[in-house]
Amino acid sequence: MCTRVSNYAARPARRVLAGDIGGTNLRLAVVERGAIEKSVRVPMKEFSSPQALAERSALEISRFGINDVAVGGIGFPCPIDEKSGEPLFSPPNLSFGFEGFIDALSRAAGMRIFGFNDARSAVMGEAMFGAGRERDVVIWHGIGTGYGFAIVDGEQEIFPRANEGGHFKVVNPILDRSAKECGCGARGCAEAYVSGTAMSEHYFQLTGNRLTGEEVGAAFLSKNEVAVKVVHQAMAYLAMNISTGHALTLNGLHVLGGGVAQIGQPLLDTLRIMLRSPGVVSWPRQNDLASKVVLSELGDDAGLLGAAVLAETRDFSFYNPVL
Known part of the structure; x- marks a missing residue:
């Protein structure tokens, strides 16, 4: 087991919301320690704006019934501003951008949500739980x-x-x-x-x-x-x-x-x-x-599992009660 995996395993287990927005599908899931407990898949063709995407995402999250989940991570098919977690540009494979999406979904879902580039999420998932874990x-x-x-x-x-x-x-x-x-x-x-x-x-x-x-x-x-x-x-x-x-x-x-x-x-x-x-x-x-x-x-679960890990490690307040 490499250091990356052993260090993560030493942290307290925590349920996290994870999402993966692709050119074809939106996926949302509840993840704990590399295991997907609940998930849903919605075709992206159903959405024509970031507002519609945020509203549907919030609805699906509410259906999970996860009152104990306080943080989430979502992978986006475009560059992300590291400080704000907001997508920087409109993705080339969708007809709309993500302006205001993170803030709108965080408010509607009642939790802190971070955005990550989808390739970044996927490589972290595969490196932690898949082919790259060793x-x-x-x-x-x-x-x-x-x-x-x-x-x-x-x-x-x-x-x-x-x-x-x-x-x-x-x-x-x-x-x-x-x-x-x-x-x-x-x-x-x-x-x-x-x-x-x-x-x-x-x-x-x-x-x-x-x-x-x-x-x-x-x-x-x-x-x-x-x-x-x-x-x-x-x-x-x-x-x-x-x-x-x-x-x-x-x-x-x-x-x-x-x-x-x-x-x-x-x-x-x-x-x-x-x-x-x-x-x-x-x-x-x-x-x-x-x-x-x-x-x-991991197939198309790599992005979900990686987004969950990145959200946990980004939300440092969970690991340091002083913050």
């Missing part, structure tokens, strides 16, 4: 509607304020004017090539048929030739971003999660082939990076 350095790659990338090193998070590694460049837009435009407004971002949305768009360009990222994954498993081409290209670009994470950490465990990653072992096998291609990995003789990439053990 490893000091854990790198998360979440492929869903978007693409999230975050790193935990021991008990320290690398660039914790934003965790927008999904917007590292995999194509140089200065040298290559054909670099794809990302929802963030830039070009050449990993998300524009790796995400489920990117796979959906690529498949549409090749066939004229619109499938979701998950549906492209299902077609890939059925050995649809176009879907195979689409997934292979996405994994080639993902290999480049994993190589970047490897250069930052050298000895980290890379965990592949998100809705598209539910394709499972065939997706991982394809990615490992890309990672073993010549020229992708630095110091290849000393590092078999492909063997350091694994599938998430």
